[in-house]
Amino acid sequence: MEETQKYMNGLLNNDRVIVASIYDSFFPKVKSFILDNKGEEEDVKDVFHDGLMYLIVKHQESPLQIRSFEAYFFTICKNIWRRTLKNKKTRVMNDNTLHYIDEDTDLGLFILEQKRLEIYQEKFHLLSPNCKEVLGSYFNGMSYEEILKELDYTSINTVRQRVFKCRAKIIQLIKEDRRYRKLNK
Amino acid sequence: MSQTFENKRQQEIDAYLEGKMSQDEVIAFEEKLAKDSVLKEDVLLQRSLHQSFNEDDWSTIPNEADNEELQSIKSALRNEDNTAISSTIRSVETHYLEVNTPSKKKGNTRFYMRVAIAAIVLALLTLPFLMQVNTTSHYVQYANWEDLPSLRTKGDTQAKIIEGESLYLSQKYKETIQYLEHNIAVNDPYYSYALIYTGASYFQTDNLEKAHETYDLLINSNTLQSSYGYWYKLLLYLKIDDTQKAKEILELILSNQDHYNYSEAKKLQKELEKE
Numbered sequence: 522m523e524e525t526q527k528y529m530n531g532l533l534n535n536d537r538v539i540v541a542s543i544y545d546s547f548f549p550k551v552k553s554f555i556l557d558n559k560g561e562e563e564d565v566k567d568v569f570h571d572g573l574m575y576l577i578v579k580h581q582e583s584p585l586q587i588r589s590f591e592a593y594f595f596t597i598c599k600n601i602w603r604r605t606l607k608n609k610k611t612r613v614m615n616d617n618t619l620h621y622i623d624e625d626t627d628l629g630l631f632i633l634e635q636k637r638l639e640i641y642q643e644k645f646h647l648l649s650p651n652c653k654e655v656l657g658s659y660f661n662g663m664s665y666e667e668i669l670k671e672l673d674y675t676s677i678n679t680v681r682q683r684v685f686k687c688r689a690k691i692i693q694l695i696k697e698d699r700r701y702r703k704l705n706k
Numbered sequence: 707m708s709q710t711f712e713n714k715r716q717q718e719i720d721a722y723l724e725g726k727m728s729q730d731e732v733i734a735f736e737e738k739l740a741k742d743s744v745l746k747e748d749v750l751l752q753r754s755l756h757q758s759f760n761e762d763d764w765s766t767i768p769n770e771a772d773n774e775e776l777q778s779i780k781s782a783l784r785n786e787d788n789t790a791i792s793s794t795i796r797s798v799e800t801h802y803l804e805v806n807t808p809s810k811k812k813g814n815t816r817f818y819m820r821v822a823i824a825a826i827v828l829a830l831l832t833l834p835f836l837m838q839v840n841t842t843s844h845y846v847q848y849a850n851w852e853d854l855p856s857l858r859t860k861g862d863t864q865a866k867i868i869e870g871e872s873l874y875l876s877q878k879y880k881e882t883i884q885y886l887e888h889n890i891a892v893n894d895p896y897y898s899y900a901l902i903y904t905g906a907s908y909f910q911t912d913n914l915e916k917a918h919e920t921y922d923l924l925i926n927s928n929t930l931q932s933s934y935g936y937w938y939k940l941l942l943y944l945k946i947d948d949t950q951k952a953k954e955i956l957e958l959i960l961s962n963q964d965h966y967n968y969s970e971a972k973k974l975q976k977e978l979e980k981e
Binding site: 532535540541545548550554557558569570574577582588589591592600603604607608625626628630634637641657662689691692695703704705 | 755774776
């Protein structure tokens with residue numbers, strides 16, 4: 522927590538020394554992740570910048586409650602990169618038609634998407650251990666047959682019913698959340 | 707809504723999202739979506755959940771000008787303070803890259819290569835010595851190299867990973883490394899397991915440098931097994947009694963309760979704090 526506070530105060534106070542120490546400590550890890558996942562040097566710069574801007578805007582809204590600055594920041598960078606790859610793929614599928622979006626809108630949309638993801642994750646953790654296991658496997662693309670084998674269920678129908686109930690539960694929890702409703706306004 | 711109706715509705719949503727509808731059925735369903743806003747919301751939310759929890763995908767939000775939350779985030783990004791911070795970040799980035807990008811001149815590359823080789827030689831000479839004299843009680847207590855995650859119970863006996871696992875268990879470490887590196891490619895579903903066994907084999911043959919490299923790959927592999935990498939790196943640091951590094955890794959493990967061996971890590975952290 523102390524480390525997070527040091528970095529966040531430094532960022533918010535526009536402290537060059539702290540920003541430089543963030544680059545020294547975390548840039549190599551983010552760089553190797555992006556280069557290993559179809560990215561280039563230029564991409565790393567943008568992802569790192571946008572990751573830091575995300576932390577700033579989020580912290581200004583309400584102070585970040587995180588245990589490890591490194592782990593959280595790395596997750597944010599990873600998610601920005603997941604989004605970039607997804608958008609690249611979508612563009613290829615749409616015959617490369619480029620719809621220009623300015624940088625602030627693009628980053629703004631990521632911030633909304635990340636906030637929504639954190640609501641999903643928060644609700645997921647409220648589910649029973651069994652629901653987490655079943656839905657985790659299901660959302661990760663496992664078929665009912667694979668879940669049946671993996672989690673020792675007696676029939677496909679039981680798996681289907683578990684997925685049905687657990688999914689209904691998480692959907693209910695998400696829909697009831699005020700922050701989620703606000704995101705969709 | 708009755709249970710049967712709910713079931714039928716859900717089956718229809720599943721078929722639509724999984725692409726199992728005929729073209730006519732898709733057209734009919736999309737007409738229904740256009741009229742039924744609750745159904746539409748459910749379909750969008752379910753698609754978004756699938757995309758969000760799938761590490762190889764991402765769920766986007768369309769750029770709509772009337773989204774109040776988006777407008778407020780954009781104003782925050784554009785305010786004077788944040789614009790100044792953004793410029794500082796970019797300027798630090800330029801400086802950082804100037805200092806940290808090695809020159810492409812041939813002479814310099816050779817120089818860096820020589821330094822790297824010297825460092826590796828030094829590490830190879832020093833590490834076995836360190837390992838002989840130092841086996842801390844923490845290491846002995848927590849090391850679980852004999853109990854790596856096994857895929858034998860998952861029924862997929864054809865997978866090449868099982869062969870790697872058998873080689874490791876019969877203590878043929880060099881063969882394990884060679885076999886897994888040749889047979890399990892990055893896109894193999896068991897790649898992350900292969901990294902676990904390869905790293906452990908490097909450890910068993912006293913090549914800590916390669917073991918660290920392998921576990922860094924695992925951590926960055928973006929898979930469900932990524933957090934195993936933290937645990938095995940922790941063991942490597944405990945083995946050479948590098949408490950400072952061990953504590954740093956512990957912090958990372960404890961940053962998320964879903965990380966592998968979270969409760970063991972918690973216990974170890976308490977023990978280290980007492981010392």
